[in-house]
Amino acid sequence: MADATFTIGRLSAETGVHIETIRYYERIGLMPKPMRSRAGRRLYGAPARNRLGFVRRARELGFSIAEIRALLALSESKGRCADVHALTMQHLREVRDKIADLKKLERTLAGAAAGCARTPRPDCPIIEALSA
Amino acid sequence: MADATFTIGRLSAETGVHIETIRYYERIGLMPKPMRSRAGRRLYGAPARNRLGFVRRARELGFSIAEIRALLALSESKGRCADVHALTMQHLREVRDKIADLKKLERTLAGAAAGCARTPRPDCPIIEALSA
DNA sequence: GTAGAACCTGTGGCAACTACAGGAGCAAGC
């Protein structure tokens, strides 16, 4: 648990990020290239675990890889809080837009489905709506 | 406007679906292979326009290609309205789940951003939250 | 007759992974 270094399997287990995803993050430069054992296996330490945890939580909040790159740069360069705030607000706006879009969609779908449930006609009103 | 046949450019203009996308739909079998002119150009008629319109509207409602395939099959085989209704309700559930997820996200992001806005500390609470 | 639009096929790219294939190393039990 407090080992200085550990392999990718353990990093994966501790952070909940798939092994393939960790290697993918390395490939695209989101995670730094780790040390290797004599046999060529990746060896990680606490900083890698922290960074990967950061990435995972940011991904869970829906930040894109590009946005996470920016957040990481800001967090490491001790960038101004205002920059982080701006990035977060930008993301928040996108999330809110998406919610609005989906709600509109929901109303349309619910309306179509309700019409269908009410009328036992042979011609389905959902299909009709799509064919219009 | 009432021509018997027209080319892909006109089909694109009339339906609002990109030419590349129409060819893509043909490739994956969502649209049938059209007739060809002697020079090898695709020639479409009203049924193709209707079908493509159907696909476009269904895509706008967020149905996946696989779901649209099912809807098309149901609409053409005069499938039971209940089947269409079930597919729509399934999709509606997915949309509602996504809305719920995004709302949770929105609250988290808004909370983090609000903390940041309120406190002019050197350490950004958003970064801290992600690092935790 | 020729300029430039519109069309053709085929391929590669995007996001953010996931899933192999085919091989090598490593730890533990017999």
Place this chain on the structure above:
DNA sequence: GCTTGCTCCTGTAGTTGCCACAGGTTCTAC
């Protein structure tokens, strides 16, 4: 000391739903 089975390695291809070329032909309008 050998085998079993797990973990790891690289590299490539697949996923979804398209979009964007490149490099070529054909059609249309002046």
